[in-house]
Amino acid sequence: MLSKSQIKLITKLKQKKYRLQHGFFVVEGIKTIQELLQSKLTLYTLFTTETFNIDAKDEVLITETELKRISFLTTPNKALAVFKIPKPKPINTTGLILALDAVRDPGNLGTIIRLCDWFGITDLVCSNETVDCFNPKVIQATMGSISRVNINYVDLVDFFNETNLPVFGAFMEGENVYTKQLPKAGVLVMGNEANGISKAIEAVITEKISIPRFGNLQATESLNVATATAILLSEFRRG
Amino acid sequence: MLSKSQIKLITKLKQKKYRLQHGFFVVEGIKTIQELLQSKLTLYTLFTTETFNIDAKDEVLITETELKRISFLTTPNKALAVFKIPKPKPINTTGLILALDAVRDPGNLGTIIRLCDWFGITDLVCSNETVDCFNPKVIQATMGSISRVNINYVDLVDFFNETNLPVFGAFMEGENVYTKQLPKAGVLVMGNEANGISKAIEAVITEKISIPRFGNLQATESLNVATATAILLSEFRRG
Structure with missing residues (x-):
């Protein structure tokens, strides 16, 4: 009852x-x-x-x-x-960290949490503008991964200013991720669905990377943030 | 009016x-x-x-x-x-083809069509059980890519029986995709969200591949079909 x-x-x-x-x-x-x-x-x-x-x-x-x-x-x-709701643990800065700059779609965030779980990314750092990870639609899309990823909501600019890790961001005009040497420890930043990485965050990015496009000139301008995250995490992990 | x-x-x-x-x-x-x-x-x-x-x-x-x-x-x-609705062109079997075995979620299909566009996959072949690509939710997720990918709905078993191309399928126990030599021409098959690749299609797969998992033993069992497609298409294209 x-x-x-x-x-x-x-x-x-x-x-x-x-x-x-x-x-x-x-x-x-x-x-x-x-x-x-x-x-x-x-x-x-x-x-x-x-x-x-x-x-x-x-x-x-x-x-x-x-x-x-x-x-x-x-x-x-x-x-x-x-x-x-569990209390998040302090951010572990010894490995690869994923940071999200205002990802708004709950399905995208849920899929990204599942990707972190798959690729052994223990820490996900979200800007305060990112959709809440305990939103029911996010939980639905994580398929249980929510319990295995440590998620902190922070001021991303402050966080980047306090870390010595290299900060990678996905940009159209970045270096080809397929040929770039990627480190074991660092931060990968993914941006908002419509606007990408914000100017304030772009200023603290140390390495701009990009996923090459193989279609013709008329091809789609961008990938969905969850699929771009999948490809980039795969690149960091494949060695 | x-x-x-x-x-x-x-x-x-x-x-x-x-x-x-x-x-x-x-x-x-x-x-x-x-x-x-x-x-x-x-x-x-x-x-x-x-x-x-x-x-x-x-x-x-x-x-x-x-x-x-x-x-x-x-x-x-x-x-x-x-x-x-455009009339689909005959399937071009000279390059890399993506085939979907009963992908049901419109958002996933839309994201996959956008991935085809990005990675220059001109032909997407869908089993008759796959969600219709002109479903409004699919169109919404393709972001315009629908006009640049040739999509045919067919009996996949018949199609595979008629082709001489190697047929790759994603399986948990497949060969590590990061170390496997991948050809320029072939078919990559992705399965249903809940059940993966069906038994009938598994029988015609010539190469089983898998995306390694880096998390701990309790980590998520699987990736979302759209993110797994992103990683595998990236592997075929990166060379």
């Missing part, structure tokens, strides 16, 4: 300000929930139409109609879990 | 069966429409709130309220164009 206050809390968690206020975020879908239950994240309450056989005090059995009332999805998927 | 029959036609074009029946598809957003007007695609009618200064018989000036009635978007973007 769902209480009114539970419905109210969950509905609020769609919005960033309430996620920050309450310190909770919502996860939907059996597979992702199961994966997160096995992670270091802390469950607050699981609302589900079928028991997960976890501690009874953490689980609330609900009907499909009740799930529809609280779900953020058009087609709810059997369970909805509320987890505690 | 919009006529009732125009509203009815456009609304129908949301569905694949009516797109096939009428031979038209819908494009929204000024930038993409402008790009497609300069392509080899044929415009049927442009419905717009601001003139594009094209041949008056091709342009219908409408109000924002009228645009809202016909738009497929939550936030309509000044214009909606109806273009003729």
Whole structure:
């Protein structure tokens, strides 16, 4: 059974300000929930139409109609879990770090978090203008990777001014990434979907790189930020 | 002014069966429409709130309220164009071809078409189970690339049986793509979001390849199909 206050809390968690206020975020879908239950994240309450056989005090059995009332999805998927937002760890500056300058699309951020997980990027640093990583659409796209990547929201200019790492940024006129020597430790910056890397960040980039285009002159001007990130992380890791 | 029959036609074009029946598809957003007007695609009618200064018989000036009635978007973007669906050209089998085995998500297909355009892949071959490339959400994600990639829907098994090209497929247990010699001509097959490459197609794959994972053992099982396609096309092209 769902209480009114539970419905109210969950509905609020769609919005960033309430996620920050309450310190909770919502996860939907059996597979992702199961994966997160096995992670270091802390469950607050699981609302589900079928028991997960976890501690009874953490689980609330609900009907499909009740799930529809609280779900953020058009087609709810059997369970909805509320987890505690973890406190981010300090940024580990010994390896390759990915930094995002105002990435706005939740699907893109979710895909990028999954890429970090795949390529063993432990630290993702987001500008304060980047979409919140606990946005339900981001969580949906991460497929469970959210628990394995340390994500900090910071003032990127301050962060770059404090680090001695080389800072790589993707630009149309940068050096060919396929022939450039790439280091094991450094920061790769990816920019906003429409505007790319901002002027303020461009000023602190030490190495401009670019993915060569193979199409004809009329070809697309740019790649989607998530696919460009995929190619660049692959280049840094392939050695 | 919009006529009732125009509203009815456009609304129908949301569905694949009516797109096939009428031979038209819908494009929204000024930038993409402008790009497609300069392509080899044929415009049927442009419905717009601001003139594009094209041949008056091709342009219908409408109000924002009228645009809202016909738009497929939550936030309509000044214009909606109806273009003729082009007849695909025969598949060019002299270079690198990308084949999709039941990719279902419109956003993924759109991103993949944009990747083909970037990497100069002239031919995309889709299984009949793959989402229709003239689906409005696909068009939205292609950012204009739809006019520059030749897309055929075929029975993939028949197509592979008729070709002498090496057929590469992405599998978890495939050969490391970073160290494998990749040819200039061949087919790369990408599978369905949830199930990967189907058994029937697996049987005709001549080379299994894989993108190495760098995360720890608990890391994500797989990459999103669009990001995996980005990395593999980049590997084929980088030489």
